[in-house]
Amino acid sequence: MFDVDYRTERLSLHAIDELAARRIHDRAPQSGDAWAADYPFEGDLAAIGSFLRATEQNGEQRPFGYYQIRRRSDGLAIGGVGFKGPPNGGVAEIGYGLVPSARGHGYATEAVAALVQIAAGLGVTTIRADTDLDNVASQRSLEHAGFYQVEAESELRCYEARISHVHTS
Template sequence: MTAVVPKRLETGRLLLRRFEEIDRADMVRFYGDPGVMAIRKYGARDPEAASAAFDVLMRHWQMHGFGLYAVIERESGVFCGECGLRYTDDGAEVEISYGLFAPFRGKGYATEAAVAIRDVALDVLKLPVLVARSRGDNLGSHNVLEKLGMVFDGRQDSPGQDYGVVKYVMHSQSGS
């Protein structure tokens, strides 16, 4: 991708900025928080695995020129979570990802951040297709995806999971 993705985005209540090394402790705490990860696809991670996941997040920016942003509440300056774009595990698609610590949920922050990221995906990167995957039982996340204009595209159940993973998709105006 040759487009230049902004390192910082501002919304009415949030600052989204590219992750930096100083954010490692916040993300280790985020990835290890059972309350955060219970509603995400991967589950809580121990500190070593969480730190390794942060390394992957940082490398994604270096390799692709886009990635996840730290979500900061503008008024308080407090780290809320993450939101951004990344290649799916198989590398075939770009997905939008977001997650917030519990005290920041239910305020519209996920939608606010995700709208800014969706606009980067479609207007800056000119992606023809944007996808999202969510736990099948995470109805709050499904609501955010629908507010973005994404549509349900199927469910995949996996052995040992009682919730499955759902996929949402959005085609750009030029790619539909």
């Protein structure tokens, strides 16, 4: 199950394991790793660090771990999307990010929508995500993926999607 890439029209989401996470964290690609020139970026490194800490504390994270986003047209890794841990009461929190060179093409929306479909197949009923108040592009990505804003805090906008209400394409 973990070796299956989840495919969308333009992307492939690949559930990484601990060894791949360490290569990404160390910025040390090996033969067979195809990365965009600006991959990984700081957001990827933060997510990978969280993934590695969770793996060390709790063991295998997949399928509720980190997925490398690869562009199908050239196979390059351009970012990541993933769960911030296993669901609690059917609710899962996610995060995502793209390298600067891949932004502005709708890839984030496509990757988030794919992760929602993965979550739906795993019994998750609600997905939560947040963005910085000034990250309008990320907010639009979530909205286009079927999320709606549920609150705004001092530094974050919080979004939610109920699986039964998310549009699948």
